[in-house]
Amino acid sequence: MGARARVKLCLGEYSAHVYRALIAEKNQPAPEKGAVDVYIEDGCLLIAVYSGTLSGLRALLNSFLLLAHASYSSLMALEG
Numbered sequence: 001m002g003a004r005a006r007v008k009l010c011l012g013e014y015s016a017h018v019y020r021a022l023i024a025e026k027n028q029p030a031p032e033k034g035a036v037d038v039y040i041e042d043g044c045l046l047i048a049v050y051s052g053t054l055s056g057l058r059a060l061l062n063s064f065l066l067l068a069h070a071s072y073s074s075l076m077a078l079e080g
Contacts, residue, residue, distance in 0.1 A: 002050060003057040009068060010044040014075050019045050021071040022064060034060050 011018055022038045022045070034051030047064050051057040 002052050003054045004051075005049045005057055005061050007047045007049075007061070007065065008041075008044050009047070011072055012043070014072055015040060015043055015045045017075055018068050018071045022047070022067060025064070025067055036060055036064060038064070 009015070009018070019038060019040055026036050026038055033053075033056035034049060036050075037046075037048040039046050045068070047061070047068070049057055049060045049064070051060060
């Protein structure tokens with residue numbers, strides 16, 4: 001049985017910037033724990049994660065949410 005999660009982050013003007021950071025991570029070779037889709041829909045960032053195991057889902061989702069948070073926080077810090 002597989003596990004799925006879908007997260008929608010509406011970050012306003014920053015959605016596209018965070019999207020580019022996540023796409024770069026998605027395209028890196030990594031251990032196969034599952035699959036991640038990242039896309040923009042209605043100005044919001046969507047992260048869809050699929051894995052064969054719940055622990056794989058957790059690991060992938062944690063990784064992408066942490067990267068999204070780091071990217072967004074960095075952009076906010078630049079804004080002052």
